[in-house]
Amino acid sequence: MARFPKPPEGSWTEHYPQLGTGPVSYEDSVDPEFYEVERKAVFKRAWLNVGRVEQIPRKGSYFTKELKVANTSIIVVRTTQGEVKAYHNICRHRGNKLVWNDMPLEETSGVCRQFTCKYHAWRYDLDGNLTFVQQEGEFFDLDKSRYGLVPVHCEVWEGFIFVNFAKTPEQSLRDFLGPMITDLEGYPFEKMTSRFYYRSEVKANWKLYMDAFQEFYHAPVLHANQSPTAYSKAAAEAGFEAPHYRIEGPHRLVSTSGIRAWEMADEMRKPIEDICRSGLFGPWDKPDLGEMPKGLNPAKCDPWGLDSFQLFPNFVILFWGQGWYLTYHYWPTSHNTHIFEGTVYFPAPRTPRERIAQELAAVSFKEYGLQDANTLEATQTMVESRVLDNFVLCDQEVLIRHLHTETAAWVEDYRRKTAGV
The missing domain is CATH 3.90.380.10 (Naphthalene 1,2-dioxygenase Alpha Subunit; Chain A, domain 1)
Incomplete structure (x- = not known):
């Protein structure tokens, strides 16, 4: 470029x-x-701003973002440690959208201790770990540690939350922004x-x-x-x-x-x-x-x-x-x-x-x-x-x-x- x-x-x-x-x-x-x-x-390589930290003011606060251009929906959440993390909004069981209210294609927000799938009640903690599987004994050699939420690269600059969908971002967020933008700090x-x-x-x-x-x-x-x-x-x-x-x-x-x-x-x-x-x-x-x-x-x-x-x-x-x-x-x-x-x-x-x-x-x-x-x-x-x-x-x-x-x-x-x- x-x-x-x-x-x-x-x-x-x-x-x-x-x-x-x-x-x-x-x-x-x-x-x-x-x-x-x-x-x-x-859009799958650049850093994209999806919101601000004020949208997730306390532990367990979250919001979803529908990103058709990246063909996905994401969850942005403040974890129990106060970190800001992002995940693809998909359950690891059968691919159901994990977080939504009455209308699956509409964005939503709220506060929770865990995310529970509406389809079969699989549960994930705020760090994305799979913590509960309904009737777990019926699955074959299921290792829950391998089936956490799919993370999205997420960094925060001056309260602005950015995500990156590349497998490995080509630059850190700060390097991507450059001096003209970081001089706004x-x-x-x-x-x-x-x-x-x-x-x-x-x-x-x-x-x-x-x-x-x-x-x-x-x-x-x-x-x-x-x-x-x-x-x-x-x-x-x-x-x-x-x-x-x-x-x-x-x-x-x-x-x-x-x-x-x-x-x-x-x-x-x-x-x-x-x-x-x-x-x-x-x-x-x-x-x-x-x-x-x-x-x-x-x-x-x-x-x-x-x-x-x-x-x-x-x-x-x-x-x-x-x-x-x-x-x-x-x-x-x-x-x-x-x-x-x-x-x-x-x-x-x-x-x-x-x-x-x-x-x-x-x-x-x-x-x-x-x-x-x-x-x-x-x-x-x-x-x-x-x-x-x-x-x-x-x-x-x-x-x-x-x-x-x-x-x-x-x-x-x-x-x-x-x-x-």
Whole structure:
């Protein structure tokens, strides 16, 4: 896989010559055969974020995750020793899904002392050991120590839980993340306990939706109706360009300057924003989170808007200058469908006003996300027409080039390593 240095000032794309400047093909987003290889080459080899430690706050806490792209379901659990472990969600007896509630294909969570199969009551402890077999004497030379749950490689970074489905991961999680991401260590993720979660099934390839959040070229146009007319018209005419892009290994960053919403002219704001002292950029009253890690706001913008870190393949952490963050996940379900998950994190509100301000910010984010999703379903249908086979990109769409280039590199690397196997 290619590695890209940090560029000097100037045209961002031209300083990443490995990416080229010509038109880009979206065949990787419409070809079912490419998707089948991509599943193995990318999603069964890369580290995938599946949640946070706050979802399993005490011993015996667990949640399941349905990962169609890896053709499996997993259990993530906090063991009796306080460790975070992951297992394939399958009973060793007859292959029944081990943990589920009323609907076998739906995710679930809870607290337990052991996992018991609903089919024949085989039991497993939190460390995955088989501890009980119904009518054990009827089996032939059964050695329970050989039939524990199938483990999944699992590591935790800054409270984020990652799994890897390779037999032997090619890198440790920390090496996979690299300095651009590990320089975020020290951000007070653990203080962000006010959580809003959205999930949507999108009829578009996962990469096309990631592309939508890798550039702000579209923002003044697509999201114009979210702002007062005078402001939207001026923004569309002026355009928008982020001051900083960075590519490191398989990961990407776009950093933008900001705007102090409360300093805008009255006609530029919505009445609800004045009432709630909040909006798209978050609550106006910024919490004191202490010193920020060195990896944030690399362009030293003042005011600073946001940093969007795109962790390959399908995970985004987006930090807002107003003291909150959100995450995006894009989980492929076919070559032209995926599940989008958006989670917004704030510090615990201290007053009803703070709670309302957070809720307005979360709802505003949801509205913007829906606009992007609606557009990309239309994009998918027309790209699949193959009327055009490549598309031109501007300089500030450099991260889009990188995602498709990096995905192709992982697929090619996998094909080379498995040739003749």
